[in-house]
Amino acid sequence: MQEIIGNILVWAVPVLLAITVHEAAHGYVARHFGDPTAEQAGRISLDPFRHIDPVGTVIVPLCVFVLSGMAWTFGWAKPVPVNFNRLRNPKSDMLWVAAAGPFANLVMAVIWAMIFALIAGKVPQIYVSMAVAGMTINGALLLLNLLPIPPLDGGRIAVSLLPNRLAWKYARIEPFGFLILLVLIATGALGVILWPLLDVFLFGLLKLFGR
Numbered sequence: 001m002q003e004i005i006g007n008i009l010v011w012a013v014p015v016l017l018a019i020t021v022h023e024a025a026h027g028y029v030a031r032h033f034g035d036p037t038a039e040q041a042g043r044i045s046l047d048p049f050r051h052i053d054p055v056g057t058v059i060v061p062l063c064v065f066v067l068s069g070m071a072w073t074f075g076w077a078k079p080v081p082v083n084f085n086r087l088r089n090p091k092s093d094m095l096w097v098a099a100a101g102p103f104a105n106l107v108m109a110v111i112w113a114m115i116f117a118l119i120a121g122k123v124p125q126i127y128v129s130m131a132v133a134g135m136t137i138n139g140a141l142l143l144l145n146l147l148p149i150p151p152l153d154g155g156r157i158a159v160s161l162l163p164n165r166l167a168w169k170y171a172r173i174e175p176f177g178f179l180i181l182l183v184l185i186a187t188g189a190l191g192v193i194l195w196p197l198l199d200v201f202l203f204g205l206l207k208l209f210g211r
Helices: 002-032 053-065 090-119 126-143 153-161 164-171 174-187 188-206
Strands: none
Touching: 002 053, 002 090, 002 126, 053 126, 090 126, 090 153, 090 188, 153 164, 174 188
């Protein structure tokens, strides 16, 4: 039990930071391009309690963490409300709003890798493990959200880049996006896609800082 609690603490800070900054970034960029919806809802904030979803931020991460043998976890926050029709150029600006979340995760992964390079072998292992967890969760969220499945960020980016007629048809997948994701998870296809990419991403991060 003590080991489980210790590992939960190791992952809790990186997970909360990863999902909080990811969602706040969407809101910030949406405001920059003319949509104040997230700001009006108080969601451009680094206060994690404004972004916590009881299922996605608490229940699912804990279950995945335990079922994975405390090897990794996964979760999500309440989506930041964005009204794409209020953007100055809805179709093109959608790309930047959608890309803001994954970009935030990329930045955080780099920061955690930098911390890891600075502290490895010099501080208690719990802090080193937290840095590894930070790289892992941000890398996983980055890659997952870039999958071209609406309403994931990658799907929204694809809709923004496609010609209007194709974009309209592709956007109609969105109501089924979560079901598609569940099927990918249940069949193991998601792991086949993501884990090799995550391994390459983490390897590249460590190489970047000479580890």
